[in-house]
Amino acid sequence: MKRRTGTVRLAILGVLLLVLAWGGHFLWGWYGPGPLAKDKAFVVPAGASIGSIAPKLEAEGVVASASTFRARARLLGSDAPIKAGEFQLPAGASGSAVLKILQGEEGTVRRLVTVPEGMPSIMVQERLMAQPLLTGPVDVPEEGSVLPDTYDIQRGDTRKAVLGRMQAAMRKTLAALWAKRGPDTVATTPEEAVILASIVEKETGKPSERRMVAGLYSNRLRQHMLLQADPTIIYPITRGKPLGRRIRQSEIQAVNDYNTYTMTGLPKAPITNPGRDSIEAVLHPAKTQALYMVADGTGGHVFADTLQEHNANVAKWFALRRARGDL
Numbered sequence: 001m002k003r004r005t006g007t008v009r010l011a012i013l014g015v016l017l018l019v020l021a022w023g024g025h026f027l028w029g030w031y032g033p034g035p036l037a038k039d040k041a042f043v044v045p046a047g048a049s050i051g052s053i054a055p056k057l058e059a060e061g062v063v064a065s066a067s068t069f070r071a072r073a074r075l076l077g078s079d080a081p082i083k084a085g086e087f088q089l090p091a092g093a094s095g096s097a098v099l100k101i102l103q104g105e106e107g108t109v110r111r112l113v114t115v116p117e118g119m120p121s122i123m124v125q126e127r128l129m130a131q132p133l134l135t136g137p138v139d140v141p142e143e144g145s146v147l148p149d150t151y152d153i154q155r156g157d158t159r160k161a162v163l164g165r166m167q168a169a170m171r172k173t174l175a176a177l178w179a180k181r182g183p184d185t186v187a188t189t190p191e192e193a194v195i196l197a198s199i200v201e202k203e204t205g206k207p208s209e210r211r212m213v214a215g216l217y218s219n220r221l222r223q224h225m226l227l228q229a230d231p232t233i234i235y236p237i238t239r240g241k242p243l244g245r246r247i248r249q250s251e252i253q254a255v256n257d258y259n260t261y262t263m264t265g266l267p268k269a270p271i272t273n274p275g276r277d278s279i280e281a282v283l284h285p286a287k288t289q290a291l292y293m294v295a296d297g298t299g300g301h302v303f304a305d306t307l308q309e310h311n312a313n314v315a316k317w318f319a320l321r322r323a324r325g326d327l
Contacts, residue, residue: 050082124140148273184218216290225264290304
């Protein structure tokens with residue numbers, strides 16, 4: 001009996017030691033020095049959370065493990081949200097220190113506002129108005145006048161001044177790209193380049209496709225074909241915001257200065273703010289005979305030179321949608 005009691009006590013002691021060891025390891029992993037070898041500037045994009053930023057922290061050597069950082073932050077850290085901006089992380093910063101810095105308690109180098117590629121001007125205005133550090137009103141800028149990028153802002157900056165920097169960046173970038181345009185571009189002016197680039201920006205979510213899409217639309221423009229770009233139908237309805245439903249037949253047939261289903265040539269103005277890469281694609285389009293494209297189900301497109309090939313691709317796309325239950 002005494003031997004059994006001793007064995008039980010030893011087992012309990014062993015379990016307690018394991019728990020204490022695990023607890024010590026868990027706490028040391030949060031409050032002890034981290035793996036960062038030297039001071040590092042770390043950028044947190046707008047809308048990021050601990051969950052979404054943890055893999056980036058691991059990839060950049062700030063924390064040893066994204067999953068354990070999330071777990072420790074949840075159990076041992078503050079509930080305060082992390083903030084967008086660029087932060088200076090010191091070498092060897094503990095997980096606890098990293099979280100406090102990202103929550104804005106210390107170490108902020110600068111504040112940032114990001115305009116993603118393809119964000120329409122009405123949403124640029126909304127984003128600027130939503131920045132509590134900025135002051136004063138700002139009107140909706142001219143479509144296509146803003147360069148999508150990340151911009152520094154300081155407390156007390158006026159929204160007009162920040163917008164001015166965004167527009168100056170577009171003018172500078174466009175001038176530089178236009179000066180190096182290739183001989184195959186169909187754009188006859190920088191303004192036309194931005195208009196076509198805005199369509200390319202909205203038509204594909206794959207950066208690798210931009211030059212191909214630009215080449216396709218360039219071919220259609222040369223042959224005086226309708227561009228038939230769906231985003232040009234949507235723009236007059238929502239000013240570039242998501243439609244949130246399928247396009248109606250009456251909208252496809254609408255006659256206006258944007259709808260490329262009822263007019264040849266380019267719309268009268270851009271339909272969004274295209275990024276640098278889309279402008280470059282228009283100024284250096286792919287050499288292709290393609291005139292048609294349809295979605296491939298992966299976020300990209302299948303291209304075709306002839307209507308017969310295109311119709312076969314469309315049939316495959318509808319078969320895939322039926323198999324998914326989308327139709």
